[in-house]
Amino acid sequence: MISRRDVLRGGTAATAAVAAAGLTAGRAGAAPAPGSAPAPESAPAAASTVTSGGTGAIRPAPIIAVDPADTPQRIVAKAAAVVPRPPQVSWQQREVTGFTHFGMNTFTDREWGSGCEDEVTFAPTAVDIDQWMDAYRAAGMKQVMLTAKHHDGFVVYPTRYTNHSVIASPWWYRDGGPDATARAARATATAQRGDDYAAFWRIRGEGNVNPAGDILGTYLAAARKAGLKVGVYLSPADGAELPHAWHETFVAGIVAKHDAGGQLDTEEQSTYDDRDRAPSGMGRYGSGSAVTARTVPTLVEGDDRAEALAAGRLPRFQVMADDYNAYYLNQLYELFTQYGPIDELWLDGANPWTSSGITETYDFTTWFALIRALSPDTVTFAGPQGTRWVGNEAGQARLTEWSVTPATADPATAHGEGLLPNGAQAEDIGSDAAITAPGVKFLQWFPAEADVSIRPGWFWHASEQPKTAEQLTELYRTSVGRNAVLLLNVPPSTGGRVDDADVAALTGFGRAVAATYGRNLLAGARPGSLARTLTDGRLETAWSPSGGAATGSFELRLPKGLSFDQVRLGEDIRRGQHVEEFTVDVWDGTAWTTIAEGTTIGYSRILAVPAQSAARSLRITVGRARATPRLAMLGLYRTPA
Secondary structure, eight states, rough: OOOOSSOOSOOOHHHHHHHHHTTEESSSSSOOTOOOOOOTTTTTSOOOOOOOOOSSOOBBBBBOOOOOOOOOOHHHHHHHOOOOOOOHHHHHOOEEEEEOOOSSSHHTTTTOOOOOOOOGOOOOOOHHHHHHHHHHHHHOOOEEEEEOOOOOOOOOOOSOOOOOGGGGGGGGBBBGGGHHHHHHHHHHHHHHTTOOOOOOHHHHTTBOOOOOHHHHHHHHHHHHHHHHHEEEEOOOGGGGGGGGGHHHHHHHHHHHHHHTTTTOOHEEEEEHHTTTTTSSSOOTTTEEEEEEOEEEEOTTTTTTTHHHHTTTTOOEEEEEHHHHHHHHHHHHHHHHSOOOOEEEOOOOOOOOOGGGGGGOOOHOOOOHHHHHOTTTTTETSSSSSSSOOOOOSSSOOSOOSSSSEEEEEEEGGGGGGGGTTTOTTTTTTSSSHHHTTTOOEEEEOOEEEEESSSSSSSOTTTTTOOOOHHHHHHHHHTTTBBTTEEEEEOOOOHHHSOOOHHHHHHHHHHHHHHHHHSOTTTOOBSSHHHHHHHHHHHSSSBOGGGGSSOOOOEEOOOOOOOOOEEEEEEEEEEOOOEEEEEEEEEEEOOOOOEEEEEEETTTOOEEEEEEESSSSSEEEEEEEEEEEEEEEEEEEEEOOO
């Protein structure tokens, strides 16, 4: 599966701040990039300035340094002071994001492409993106995210920086293919593509162009029209950019393995199937090219941004980068300045050809600095104070899921998974023992994202069937109900639509979640003021133990005849995540009985309990916490038949 603090705000330049990240602004005082989202004035600082091991006050912040002199008790106190950035709070409150894998693999019937595919293979007869959005909304999703580039390197928007994009496909034209004007332009671009990565971009407007040819642009417009927040996945791995000479040797080895009767894995099989074709890009990935001074954006011949850059309407940055990192940075620039605002950027750390002799050194420091410069409110997967992989692709979070996690180095300098002391799949992700272990240098707000596909594969395959509505509902409980966001992939078919079976499952899922959690049965409990505080759906109103204590309990008298089988709790995560141990008890008129207990709560914790119909009172006890807890949500629910 799959840093830098206080960089730039909006698109304005803060040269001294970015210089340490290897990124300098080309013009002081540059105007915000179109679509960028300036950080609100009330947003907390990106990092605490507290680095000493003394006993002074600890200022709440999304990232706090751990000093070698800090005692374990002070480190725990610092963890209690780690708070999310406002965009992270909003991201978590959206609860379910729809993931869309639709690209070259959809039409090759693969999960992992070779990067050697002919662009003519990407040839949908139609693409009904509004229908996708209807399906996502039926599931109750609040955000959707498109794969703009998968590991095969095919790009579904008209990028300037590779010919291996949707422009070179039949989909770029109306009526199923290019007319005479377009064919002539394509012939010219084909002749030039070996030496000019912008050859196809320059002929993008020639001939019978399909107004919906830009898959990413159409997707984002449809999502926003549907009231959904948006995300983009841009894979760092890129098979189309593998060096050609190395690739010949790589293919020869796979052919030899095949001919000797060896079992090929998924990636090797796609390479074998395309063994007569070279990678479709410019050979920039892992090429060993020199790290030199570059300008981002790198203008190409006929670039339509030249005037805006010269006039200062777009920012310009100076970076030190090799060929591939420059390519990736330029595509990030395109995404944020042409398609923003982007609420979530998704990038994994896949470097899949390392064992075969090719490795690209990803410059995460500069990548994250550029993202921060262009769009500080974007939540970046595996980025500093962004979001992290939950550790599996089953849509299941831990029973103890901390949003505050340790890092072995500055989170702005590396992919976040590599900074977790025991990796993203560790069972203990953020306990007191984990955060006080040797080697921890920083603590940051780094909540979990639980990814899973509605089908066995991430791309659509005719032989596969979707999960049922019941299975999806259970995934909601094991992800959102365990302090994570559910990232549910729904791949459209080769026909350009989400299959009817998937739509039915998504609709049933959305209805089940609404029917279960749409009405809080605790409303009407007494005392009324406390019940209203816990059921109004606002983080700002919360219960805390008196006197600022770290432990405590409260009781509520339940309406007569109330029946329920689920309990949901939530903390005011704006103030941090504090609860380490809690219990839920009911009073039946004779005795108290514990019906549920747990460790962490975070934004949301859902517990299935034995069906209750005779409970007269409910008691919540926080038995252990890192600091004064603030419970903002308590709900009782009944699972519908």
